[in-house]
Structures are given as structure tokens and as C-alpha cells.
Amino acid sequence: xxxxxxxxxxxxxEIERFNVTFRIQHVLMFTTFLILSFTGWGLKYAxxxxxxxxxxxxxxxxxxxxxxxxxxxxxxxxxxFVWHVIYLIYLFAxxxxxxxxxxxxxxxxxxVFDVIKNFMYFFGLSKEKARFGKYSYAQKFDYWAxxxxxxxxxxxxxxxxxxxxxxxIIPSFATGWIWELLGLMHSDEALLAIVFILFWHFxxxxxxxxxxxxxxxxxxGRISTETLKHHHPLEYELLFPEEAKKEKKG
Amino acid sequence: MSQKTYAVAVAPLxxxxxxxxxxxxSQESETCLSCHSVMKGKIKVQSGSMVxxxxxxxxxxxxxxxxxxxxxxxxKFSAASHASSxxxxxxxxxxxxxxxxxKFTSDPVAGASCTKCHEGIYxxxxxxxxxxxxxxxxxxxxxxxxxxxxxxxxxTKVKDGKSPMSRKYQVETCGTCHGNQEIIEKYxxxxxxxxxxxxxxxxRKLHLGHTxxxxxxxxxxxxxxxxxxxxxxxxxxxxxxxxxGKCHKGAxxxxxxxxxxxxxxxxxxxxxxxxxxxxxxxxxFIIVHVLLEAFADIRDAVFRKKEGK
Numbered sequence: 001x002x003x004x005x006x007x008x009x010x011x012x013x014e015i016e017r018f019n020v021t022f023r024i025q026h027v028l029m030f031t032t033f034l035i036l037s038f039t040g041w042g043l044k045y046a047x048x049x050x051x052x053x054x055x056x057x058x059x060x061x062x063x064x065x066x067x068x069x070x071x072x073x074x075x076x077x078x079x080x081f082v083w084h085v086i087y088l089i090y091l092f093a094x095x096x097x098x099x100x101x102x103x104x105x106x107x108x109x110x111x112v113f114d115v116i117k118n119f120m121y122f123f124g125l126s127k128e129k130a131r132f133g134k135y136s137y138a139q140k141f142d143y144w145a146x147x148x149x150x151x152x153x154x155x156x157x158x159x160x161x162x163x164x165x166x167x168x169i170i171p172s173f174a175t176g177w178i179w180e181l182l183g184l185m186h187s188d189e190a191l192l193a194i195v196f197i198l199f200w201h202f203x204x205x206x207x208x209x210x211x212x213x214x215x216x217x218x219x220x221g222r223i224s225t226e227t228l229k230h231h232h233p234l235e236y237e238l239l240f241p242e243e244a245k246k247e248k249k250g
Numbered sequence: 251m252s253q254k255t256y257a258v259a260v261a262p263l264x265x266x267x268x269x270x271x272x273x274x275x276s277q278e279s280e281t282c283l284s285c286h287s288v289m290k291g292k293i294k295v296q297s298g299s300m301v302x303x304x305x306x307x308x309x310x311x312x313x314x315x316x317x318x319x320x321x322x323x324x325x326k327f328s329a330a331s332h333a334s335s336x337x338x339x340x341x342x343x344x345x346x347x348x349x350x351x352x353k354f355t356s357d358p359v360a361g362a363s364c365t366k367c368h369e370g371i372y373x374x375x376x377x378x379x380x381x382x383x384x385x386x387x388x389x390x391x392x393x394x395x396x397x398x399x400x401x402x403x404x405x406t407k408v409k410d411g412k413s414p415m416s417r418k419y420q421v422e423t424c425g426t427c428h429g430n431q432e433i434i435e436k437y438x439x440x441x442x443x444x445x446x447x448x449x450x451x452x453x454r455k456l457h458l459g460h461t462x463x464x465x466x467x468x469x470x471x472x473x474x475x476x477x478x479x480x481x482x483x484x485x486x487x488x489x490x491x492x493x494x495g496k497c498h499k500g501a502x503x504x505x506x507x508x509x510x511x512x513x514x515x516x517x518x519x520x521x522x523x524x525x526x527x528x529x530x531x532x533x534x535f536i537i538v539h540v541l542l543e544a545f546a547d548i549r550d551a552v553f554r555k556k557e558g559k
């Protein structure tokens with residue numbers, strides 16, 4: 001049924017989803033993320049299991065070098081994040097990006113209903129899966145998790161990497177406990193980020209039967225209109241209203 | 251002379267090296283060790299304490315004291331070995347030995363004789379919180395030379411890595427007292443110091459073998475250690491600015507509270523609880539979601555094949 005429709009219509013076979021800037025930002029983000037996770041893990045679990053962390057850290061050139069790698073990767077990630085935010089501001093300022101409820105990545109009440117709808121579907125209580133715009137709630141969650149990570153892990157990491165410089169701006173009432181808190185924030189939320197990526201991102205973008213071994217959008221930046229129609233029907237309807245109408249009637 | 255003939259000429263000479271004593275015990279030590287290296291067990295001495303008779307010759311040979319004759323420290327034995335009266339001991343060492351005799355029961359003269367070579371350090375120790383505890387308070391469970399450095403027969407350089415005061419073992423060694431609940435309670439020491447150091451960035455890095463991570467003595471001083479409440483202690487009040495500044499250039503009053511051995515205050519404590527709650531909540535959501543979605547996919551693939559497409 002669907003094959004016939006695409007064959008007869010004049011719509012493009014694929015559309016650009018992420019431009020090259022976004023793709024580079026993503027590559028920088030995940031390479032630094034992996035390096036940070038690998039080097040940081042050794043320090044977080046320095047004591048247990050006994051001896052293993054020492055071996056692991058030696059793979060990264062010993063604790064001195066691993067620390068340096070961790071700092072360089074951390075600063076690179078922060079720069080990548082700042083670049084992303086500035087780029088977004090630029091896109092909005094030049095009207096290349098506008099806010100539309102069907103294409104925005106900003107969480108909306110609809111996302112909560114989508115979660116409920118999907119859970120109903122998982123339990124067999126509903127025959128309909130949630131229908132998404134450009135970004136499903138899973139993808140929004142993925143995206144904003146990075147912001148949370150940057151806010152918590154990035155800021156604390158910056159403070160821990162440059163304690164001397166940061167100590168000047170810390171209000172005196174906080175000096176007694178802030179460093180302890182920063183250490184905990186960095187380490188606890190790093191674990192959250194790692195597990196989040198391992199379960200959520202890896203399942204949704206790698207392991208799911210329909211994307212395995214991975215969704216190639218991170219390299220090509222393009223999504224086929226077939227996939228778009230299937231996974232992002234609201235965006236499809238927005239982009240190709242004529243086709244969508246025809247298909248509904250058909 | 252060709253290289254080969256040169257080698258032939260030198261090889262026998264090199265071979266002779268095997269017959270030379272490698273470190274060379276003194277003649278006297280050889281005599282003592284001929285019995286004491288094979289003797290086993292302990293005997294009771296005059297003071298009533300049990301003394302181990304065995305000296306491991308191999309380990310002694312590897313120690314920094316290997317070349318010293320036994321009577322360099324065991325001064326009482328220098329006249330005739332095992333004579334009941336013993337030899338005359340210099341008065342300064344004798345007076346020091348009586349001061350430490352309660353603590354150093356086996357051979358207090360030997361314990362005091364460290365000062366013959368290490369006088370400056372010995373004086374520092376005696377005026378430190380550890381020394382004052384023994385001299386002033388007459389306690390016997392406090393630290394003196396051997397409690398930290400181990401047996402003088404087997405003592406190695408701190409940099410060797412096998413010494414109990416080496417970077418690898420120092421924290422553990424200090425912990426034998428500072429992690430001992432009885433001693434902590436008796437002397438009202440700061441609790442939790444070993445754990446808080448272990449958990450700290452310093453402790454973790456040290457454990458992993460970081461070359462610049464501090465050990466206990468890096469901040470608290472070694473032989474001239476004082477209580478943290480003593481104004482001369484490097485970790486007392488604003489002395490920390492200078493102490494931390496040894497590694498952290500430009501350390502200021504706001505920076506130095508970063509490291510304490512206290513239990514975390516309420517804000518970090520409840521802050522962490524909050525973070526754990528958030529983390530666990532997120533885990534619960536994503537894991538349940540991923541599993542349910544996977545099951546639903548399998549269900550659709552197996553049971554709803556026909557309906558789906």
C-alpha cells in the first residue's frame with residue numbers, strides 16, 4: 001500500500017533532518033562524552049573492585065594523563081555546547097528556525113499524553129501508538145538530558161577542573177559545603193548520564209529492530225520520507241499536506 | 251686488542267664480583283646474625299616484654315641500616331654480648347631511653363639510639379603531638395619511630411615503595427591508629443578521616459597512582475606533626491592557604507575549605523539524596539519504557555503480524 005503511494009507521487013525520497021553543523025556538534029558531543037565516561041569511570045570507582053580501576057586508568061596513560069585527557073575532553077564538550085546554543089540563537093535571529101508545535105523540540109503537554117498513550121499501547125489497552133511531530137518525546141528527552149547534564153555535570157566539572165579560578169566567585173556562605181556538593185553532583189549525574197545513554201539512547205537509536213545497527217541520520221543528516229511518514233507523521237503532514245490528504249482518502 | 255679478547259680478559263674479573271659480599275655486613279653483625287638469623291621464638295627480657303630473637307638476614311641486608319654493626323644501636327651489648335650488666339651508655343641516650351622506656355619496652359636504649367644519627371628528626375618528633383603524647387602524657391599506644399617506619403632492621407627508603415611511609419602505604423600505616431575506633435575515642439580524634447580521605451579526589455588519585463596526589467604527611471607534616479587545633483599545624487585555620495598553595499598555586503581562603511575530613515554537611519548530604527532520587531526515578535522510567543517497548547514490539551511481530559500490515 002505505502003510503496004504504491006510513494007511510487008506515484010512527486011515528493012522527494014528523503015529530506016534533510018540535521019544540517020552539517022548539527023551533525024558535527026553531535027559527533028563532538030558523543031566522542032567527548034565517551035572519552036569523559038571512560039576516563040571518569042576509573043576515578044569514580046577508584047577503589048572497587050580492588051585493582052581493576054588502576055589497570056583501567058593505566059590504559060588511559062595513568063592517572064596524570066587520564067586527568068589531562070578528561071579535562072581537555074570536558075572543555076571541548078563545553079565549547080561544543082556553547083557553540084550549539086549560540087548557533088540556535090543565530091538560527092532564531094535570522095528566522096531560519098521558527099517555533100512550531102509540530103516541529104519544536106520544546107517539551108509540550110502533548111508529550112505527556114504521548115507517553116501515556118504509548119504506555120497504554122504497550123499494555124495492550126490501546127490499538128494506537130502515539131503520533132509524533134519532528135521530535136518524539138523520547139528524542140526530546142534525549143536532547144534535554146544533555147542540557148541537564150551540561151547544567152549539572154558541566155558546571156560542576158568546570159569548577160572541579162579550575163577550582164582556583166572558580167573559588168573567587170563562590171559566595172563565602174557556600175565555601176564550606178559547595179566543593180563537596182560539586183563533587184557529588186559531578187559523579188552522581190555522570191553515572192545517570194552514562195546509564196541514560198546506555199539504555200535510552202542506545203535502545204532508541206541503535207538496538208530497536210527498525211533502526212539496528214543504528215540510525216544513519218547522524219552521518220547522512222537525511223531521513224527517508226517513508227520513515228518520516230512512519231515515525232513522524234505530524235511533521236510529514238506538515239511538510240506534504242497534499243500527499244497526506246491523498247493517502248488518508250486512499 | 252679486539253673486542254673479543256677484551257671480553258675474554260674482563261669476564262673472569264666480573265665473575266669474581268659474585269664472591270664479593272654485596273652490601274657487606276660488618277664483621278660484628280655477621281657474628282650476631284650467625285645465631286640470630288636462625289633463632290626462632292621470643293624471650294622475656296628484664297622489663298617483662300617479649301622480644302623476638304629472630305632477625306631475617308636477607309631483609310636486614312636489603313635495609314638502609316645493613317652496614318651498621320648491631321651495637322651501633324644495641325649499645326648495652328657492646329661490651330661483651332649478653333653480659334648481664336651491659337656496657338656503659340652515653341648519658342644523653344640513657345636519659346632519653348628512660349623517657350621512652352614505658353613505650354619502648356624491649357630495648358629502650360636501642361630505641362633512643364636513633365638520635366645518634368637522626369638527632370634533628372628525633373627532636374622534632376619529641377616536640378610533635380605524637381612525641382608529647384609519649385613524653386608528657388606517658389601513653390604507650392602513641393606513635394614513635396618504629397610505629398610508622400617499621401622495624402629498624404628492615405627499614406627501607408621511603409622512596410623505595412616498600413616502606414610503610416611510602417606513597418603507596420603511608421595512608422594505610424597512619425590508619426592503623428587513625429582508623430582505630432578505640433584510639434579515636436581515647437584521644438578524641440576526628441572520626442571518619444580514613445574514609446573521607448579515601449573518598450576524596452586526593453585519596454582516589456593517590457590510590458590510582460597519581461604522581462602528585464598528596465599523602466597524609468603532605469598536608470599534616472611528618473615528624474613535626476601537630477594537632478589540627480594547634481596554631482602551628484599546617485592545617486590550622488589560615489595556615490591552610492599556604493599548605494594548599496604548595497600544590498594549588500594561588501590558593502585563597504575560599505578555596506581551602508574544599509578538603510576537610512569532616513562528614514558531609516547537611517546540604518551535600520541531602521543534595522546527594524535528591525540527586526539519587528532523581529537518578530533512580532529516571533532509571534525506573536527509562537528501563538521500564540525500554541523493556542515494555544521491546545515486549546510490545548515482540549508481541550506485535552509475533553501475534554499481530556496480519557493486523558499490522
